[in-house]
Amino acid sequence: MRPVPALLLIALVFIAAPARAVEPSAADTIAEKFAAASEARSSNAPDDKAAAARRKAQSAKQRAQIARAAAQRRELDVKRLRTQDEADMLARAKAEAAAHEAEQQSAEAEAEAARAEAEARQTAADAQVADAARKAETERRLEAEAQRRVAQNHQREAAARTAEAAAKDAADKTENDRRATLEAQREAETLKLAERLREARRAKAAELDQHEREAALQQEKDASDQPNKEAAVAELRAREAEEQRRQAAMALQQQAAAEAARAASAASTTPPQPPATPVTNPPDASTTRATVLLVLEPGDYGIRRFNRLQADPVLCLSETCYISQGPDTPARAMSRFQALGAGNTLGGRAGACKLQLSCVFRDVDLGPTGKAQIMPVDLHVLRHDRREVTPVEADRSCAPANGRLTCGMPVIAKTYRALIVPEATAATAGAAALTTALATLGSAQTAEAK
Numbered sequence: 511m512r513p514v515p516a517l518l519l520i521a522l523v524f525i526a527a528p529a530r531a532v533e534p535s536a537a538d539t540i541a542e543k544f545a546a547a548s549e550a551r552s553s554n555a556p557d558d559k560a561a562a563a564r565r566k567a568q569s570a571k572q573r574a575q576i577a578r579a580a581a582q583r584r585e586l587d588v589k590r591l592r593t594q595d596e597a598d599m600l601a602r603a604k605a606e607a608a609a610h611e612a613e614q615q616s617a618e619a620e621a622e623a624a625r626a627e628a629e630a631r632q633t634a635a636d637a638q639v640a641d642a643a644r645k646a647e648t649e650r651r652l653e654a655e656a657q658r659r660v661a662q663n664h665q666r667e668a669a670a671r672t673a674e675a676a677a678k679d680a681a682d683k684t685e686n687d688r689r690a691t692l693e694a695q696r697e698a699e700t701l702k703l704a705e706r707l708r709e710a711r712r713a714k715a716a717e718l719d720q721h722e723r724e725a726a727l728q729q730e731k732d733a734s735d736q737p738n739k740e741a742a743v744a745e746l747r748a749r750e751a752e753e754q755r756r757q758a759a760m761a762l763q764q765q766a767a768a769e770a771a772r773a774a775s776a777a778s779t780t781p782p783q784p785p786a787t788p789v790t791n792p793p794d795a796s797t798t799r800a801t802v803l804l805v806l807e808p809g810d811y812g813i814r815r816f817n818r819l820q821a822d823p824v825l826c827l828s829e830t831c832y833i834s835q836g837p838d839t840p841a842r843a844m845s846r847f848q849a850l851g852a853g854n855t856l857g858g859r860a861g862a863c864k865l866q867l868s869c870v871f872r873d874v875d876l877g878p879t880g881k882a883q884i885m886p887v888d889l890h891v892l893r894h895d896r897r898e899v900t901p902v903e904a905d906r907s908c909a910p911a912n913g914r915l916t917c918g919m920p921v922i923a924k925t926y927r928a929l930i931v932p933e934a935t936a937a938t939a940g941a942a943a944l945t946t947a948l949a950t951l952g953s954a955q956t957a958e959a960k
Contacts, residue, residue, distance in 0.1 A: 798880045800904045801936035801944065802832075802871040803929040805952045806897070812890045822860035822889040823869045824849050827882045832871045833861040837948075838941035840873035850887060850894055859889050868952045870944050873933055880904060886926050897925045904932045910939035915947040927951055 802825055808818035825832045825841070831849035832841040842861065848854060863869035876882040881903045888895035900923045907918035908931045915935075921928040929951060936944060 798876050798878060799933040800874055800876055801931045801933055802874050803931065803944065803948045803951055804871065804886055805868045805927045806886060806888060807925040808867065809888050809895045812893065820865045821867045822865065823863050824860055824887045824889060825871045826885045826887055832874055833858065834863040834869050834871050836862040837870040837872065837944045841871040855889055855891065868948050870948055872936065876904065898923055902930045905930050906932065908932060908935050910935065910943055913943055915939040915943040920951065
């Protein structure tokens, strides 16, 4: 709505305003009273007509003057009132115009503030959009970097797996070649032994034929001497039994020599391993090598707090430790520094017994006296769980029967159990019997714990 000009507003007020009634002043009232008194005196006095006329004229003149004065005063009052009204109207118009102008300025200021606020909001919105865009770009870059790192890790893992598979294949090939060589040597030794046995049998048959011919001649010469003939036959049979015993002993010695050669060859291909003393004792004698069946109690600190049904057992004897390779393969021997060091801790760890509480350690060297002190170690990442040291020796009461292995003297420590089986007995029992005996040992330990 457009504002009304001040002059137009004043004109409208003057046109619409009614004329005010002018009240007579005090002077007009006094003049009228004097005129009435003069008329009364003039009417009562016995003057003549001329004097009366003069008085009337004078009175009329006075009244006219009084009227003119009153009219002037009234005109002045009207002008004064009109001027006052005009001034009041002008002041009101100016005040209204000033108020309107102030209101308009206030409205303009509010509009300006609203525009500034809208611009600020738009700026803030633009800043938020830009910030969101920057955050989205940063997240996209981080995600791309994470994906790139994951891809690199996958590539490294794939390369490591490939290298590990290649190394394993090479090791398997080497092991297969070694085993094939040993099998060939064993087969050749068996063939040689069989050939020697055949030669011995042929020689014995020829000797028997010679003895039979001599016996026949003797029978022809002395047919009546029957007791002498029976003595000759008994002597011949005794000689034959002695020859068979000699051949069997020779075969056993050759077989023991072949086993010692195979053990020495295996020891030369397994890094690093303490020198092994070939077993030349009879089967019923005490041995310096044994198979250790070990069952650990669950650990209670470090990584074992999260899964107490797992362990990484390593068997240490003095400065030599053994890493299991399974129930049918000799355990891998290495120094204590290597077995408990960072390389093995972060690498192969417990070998075939990784993440298991029970383990089989084949072909463990107990020393020249056949007595040793064992210390099982559960490999952790930072601080290993070293169990108590216990003196042991081979349990000669262990015997395989009907596919099972029984031992009468288990080793019972505070945090583990063990069976020390002579290596020859373990080889006779086989891997399946060893695994069954280990499970039985673990079940007995669990039952006692309950």
